[in-house]
Amino acid sequence: MFIEPNISGERRGFIEVICGSMFSGKTEELIRRLKRARIANLKVEIFKPRVDVRYHETDIVSHDEKAIQSTPIDNSQIILLLAGEVDVVGIDEAQFFDDQLPDVCDQLALKGIRVIVAGLDMDYMGKPFGQMPNLLAKADFITKLHAICVRCGNIANYSYRKSPDASQVLLGEKDLYEPRCRKCYYEKL
Template identity: 35%
Template sequence: MNALNQEAITHGRLEVICGPMFAGKTTELMQRIARARAEGRRVVVFKPQRDTRYATDEIVTHTGCRLSAVSVTHAREFLTHCSDYATIAIDEVHFFALDAVEPITHMLRRGQSVIVSGCDLDHFGDTFEPFAALIPLANEVLRLTGVCTRCGGLSTHSARLSGTTQRIEVGGVGQYEPRCAACFTPSHR
């Protein structure tokens, strides 16, 4: 068997779940984790250490569903924790910025499957870098929408309600609102 065929057989699958805040991204990630585990696959779940909104060793949806997760401060830590797992799930992947891309491509090359979820747009309306790099590598991209708080249309953006120049501000209900493109106003820099 030549190297190309070997690559085709062992290359892992990348699934990308993206969209604005309050669109159900973490819920979708949890469903995919549950499905993989039901198929007998070993799954490890990562989350950024910075995201301490609800718990430090769990991912938690806005509706209160929980799942154990490994908190890491830098994307390079993915590789030190994931060698025994068939599937690697990463929540809030935008927190890791471009640093997430190299470890993920490494996992895929060695045949592990990766599922990521996160916001593809920041509150300035700009693309979060890992998605620009990861979407072309993905076997599947699911872009979820929520409900625009202004008009009731499909939300694609996350509007920051209080002023900040920080690109990543951890926040939940009360700090961000889902908006459609027409109702979205980018934060001032």
């Protein structure tokens, strides 16, 4: 990503959104960017929704077991209180946050903070998920990642739920979900 140099010396913030289906590498990419920011000696704060305890209570953990310490929170306004004097804020599983998250990200970016947000852009029904559409609309940079369809091997951007549970939020991994391409998703075999 190219960032235009700032001649005035004023720090400019921006919002990056990493999106895609389950198993596309969103969290892995978020962790990679945050670790690189730390290598650059930038002050980084990382947040995740308290409900996400699949791999660890506090750490953000990718499916391939890469991890980075984070702060679990109940609502996005807490980010404004805890971000303090940071250079970079990372937010994982953004689809699970409340409707204030896009405004919180805007406020952080206006303070000159780089905000990196990762989340599912669609739920298991193929519908926009949570605040992700609003974050995508506000984003300065968007990275859409794809998984590999488990049925045919093509690019997958749908999260197919193997369970009959109809609730929008059902935390799970490969036991409950699999990545599928558009064709295989709609065939629902």
